[in-house]
Amino acid sequence: MATVVALPLTIPAAPAGYTKAAASGKPTAPVERQVYPAGPSYISYARRELLQLSFEEDDKATSSARAAAAALKLANAEEVLFPGLGEEQEHKDLLAADPKEWKKQDHYGVLGLGDLRYTATDDHIKVAHRRKVLRHHPDKKVDHDDGFFKCIQKAHETLTHKxxxxxxDSVDWNIADDVPNPKTVAADKYCEVYAPIFAREGRFSNIQPVAQFGDDASSKKEVEGFYDFWYNFDSWRSFEWHDKEANEGADSRDEKRFTEKKNKAERTRLKKEDNTRVRELVDSVLANDPRIKRIKDEEKAARLAKKKGGAAPAAKKLSPAEIKKAAEEKRKAEEEAKKAEAAANTASKADREAAKKAKEAARKNLKKWKKAVATVIAASNYFQADGAAPSPAVIEKQLAELDALVELAEPEDVKTLKEEVEKAGNGEPAKAVIKAKVAALGDKAAGKFTEFA
Structure with missing residues (x-):
C-alpha cells in the first residue's frame, strides 16, 4: 500500500501582468526540413561501410592511427629536446661500411653519437636511431641499397643491450687514451692535464662516484684518498668483444671447447695487461705529483717550526748556474733510465715471444695427443662389454673426463699417457693406464672423475 507524503511547499503568486494563454485547439502546421548525417557515430558507421570493416577491425585501425599520431607528437617533442642529433652529414667512408663487419664499425658514429659516446643516454640513442632510420630507409633510396641501414640497426641493437x-665501451678504439709523460708536464699544469685522464679511466669503475684528482690546493687527506682509491681500483672492463668465433660449420665439440678456452685465456691476458697499465699510470703520476712535494715541504716546515718554536727557515735560493746544473743532471738521469727501460723491454719482449711460441707448440701437441687417446677409447667401445652399445651419457662422460685429465696433467705426462695407452692396446689395459694417470694427479683429481677413478 503506497504512502502519501505531504511536502511543505508553497506555490508563489503569479508575476504581475501574467495572463493565461488561450488554447487554440489546432496543432502547428508541419514544416519540411533537410536532415544531414553527422557526428562520430555516423563517421564510424560510414568508415566501416566504405572499407568493409568489422567492428573489431575498425577498432584496431583506429588504435593504430592514434598510436601513430602520438608517435609523431613525441617525435616533434624530441626535435625540441635534441636539436640536430642524428642529422649530421655522414662521411662517405661511414656510408660505405660493410654490415658484415659489424664488430669493426663505430656504433656511436653510425648513430651520430660520436661526440657523446659512453655518456650517451638511452633517450639520445632512441632519438638518434629514429632520425637515422627516417633518413636512410631503403624505400627512400633510388638504388634501394640497405647496407648502411643494416649498420644503423646493428648499432641500435648493440647500444640498447646493456x-x-x-x-x-670496453674496447672503444675511438676514444683517445694517450697519457703524457708525467716528467714532462709542468707543475702548474699537472692537475689540469691529469684530472680529465683519470675521469676518463673512471668510466670502468665498479665503484661510483670515482675519486676526483683535485687541484693544486687539494689537502693531504684529499690527495691520499685519491691515490688510495686508484691503488684499489675495481674495474668492470672486459674484452669479450675480441672473442674469436668457432670456424663456420664446425661441429667438433673439441674445436668449440678449444675456441672457448682460447677466448677465455685471451680475455684474462688482456684484463691483466689493463690492470697493469692502470697501476703503472698511478705509479708514474704519484711519483711526479708536485702536490706530494708541497705536502712534504709543509709538514717539514711545520716540524721545524714546532721544534724551534718559530717559523721555518726559508729555502735556499739557487743561483742560475746551480739551477742549470741540476736540470742537466736530471736530464741525464732520465735518459739513462729510458735506455735501461728500453733494454729491459726488448729483453722481456723476446722472452714473451719465445714463451708464446712454446705455448702454441705445446697446445698443438696436446690436442694431437688427446685425440690419439680418444681414438683408443672409441676403438675400445668406451670400455663396455662385448656386444653392448655405449650410451650417449657414457660417451660424453668419458670424453669430458679425458678433457679434465689433459687440462690437469703436465704436457709431458699427457705425451706419456698417449704412448702408454697405444702400447697397452684396446680394452681394459688401456683403461688401466688412464686410471693410473688419474690416480697420479692426487688431490687435483678429487671429485672430478668417476669413469676413470
Whole structure:
C-alpha cells in the first residue's frame, strides 16, 4: 500500500501582468526540413561501410592511427629536446661500411653519437636511431641499397643491450687514451692535464662516484684518498668483444671447447695487461705529483717550526748556474733510465715471444695427443662389454673426463699417457693406464672423475 507524503511547499503568486494563454485547439502546421548525417557515430558507421570493416577491425585501425599520431607528437617533442642529433652529414667512408663487419664499425658514429659516446643516454640513442632510420630507409633510396641501414640497426641493437654496450665501451678504439709523460708536464699544469685522464679511466669503475684528482690546493687527506682509491681500483672492463668465433660449420665439440678456452685465456691476458697499465699510470703520476712535494715541504716546515718554536727557515735560493746544473743532471738521469727501460723491454719482449711460441707448440701437441687417446677409447667401445652399445651419457662422460685429465696433467705426462695407452692396446689395459694417470694427479683429481677413478 503506497504512502502519501505531504511536502511543505508553497506555490508563489503569479508575476504581475501574467495572463493565461488561450488554447487554440489546432496543432502547428508541419514544416519540411533537410536532415544531414553527422557526428562520430555516423563517421564510424560510414568508415566501416566504405572499407568493409568489422567492428573489431575498425577498432584496431583506429588504435593504430592514434598510436601513430602520438608517435609523431613525441617525435616533434624530441626535435625540441635534441636539436640536430642524428642529422649530421655522414662521411662517405661511414656510408660505405660493410654490415658484415659489424664488430669493426663505430656504433656511436653510425648513430651520430660520436661526440657523446659512453655518456650517451638511452633517450639520445632512441632519438638518434629514429632520425637515422627516417633518413636512410631503403624505400627512400633510388638504388634501394640497405647496407648502411643494416649498420644503423646493428648499432641500435648493440647500444640498447646493456651487456653488449658494455663490451663495446670496453674496447672503444675511438676514444683517445694517450697519457703524457708525467716528467714532462709542468707543475702548474699537472692537475689540469691529469684530472680529465683519470675521469676518463673512471668510466670502468665498479665503484661510483670515482675519486676526483683535485687541484693544486687539494689537502693531504684529499690527495691520499685519491691515490688510495686508484691503488684499489675495481674495474668492470672486459674484452669479450675480441672473442674469436668457432670456424663456420664446425661441429667438433673439441674445436668449440678449444675456441672457448682460447677466448677465455685471451680475455684474462688482456684484463691483466689493463690492470697493469692502470697501476703503472698511478705509479708514474704519484711519483711526479708536485702536490706530494708541497705536502712534504709543509709538514717539514711545520716540524721545524714546532721544534724551534718559530717559523721555518726559508729555502735556499739557487743561483742560475746551480739551477742549470741540476736540470742537466736530471736530464741525464732520465735518459739513462729510458735506455735501461728500453733494454729491459726488448729483453722481456723476446722472452714473451719465445714463451708464446712454446705455448702454441705445446697446445698443438696436446690436442694431437688427446685425440690419439680418444681414438683408443672409441676403438675400445668406451670400455663396455662385448656386444653392448655405449650410451650417449657414457660417451660424453668419458670424453669430458679425458678433457679434465689433459687440462690437469703436465704436457709431458699427457705425451706419456698417449704412448702408454697405444702400447697397452684396446680394452681394459688401456683403461688401466688412464686410471693410473688419474690416480697420479692426487688431490687435483678429487671429485672430478668417476669413469676413470
Amino acid at each position: 651487456d653488449r654496450r658494455r663490451q663495446f
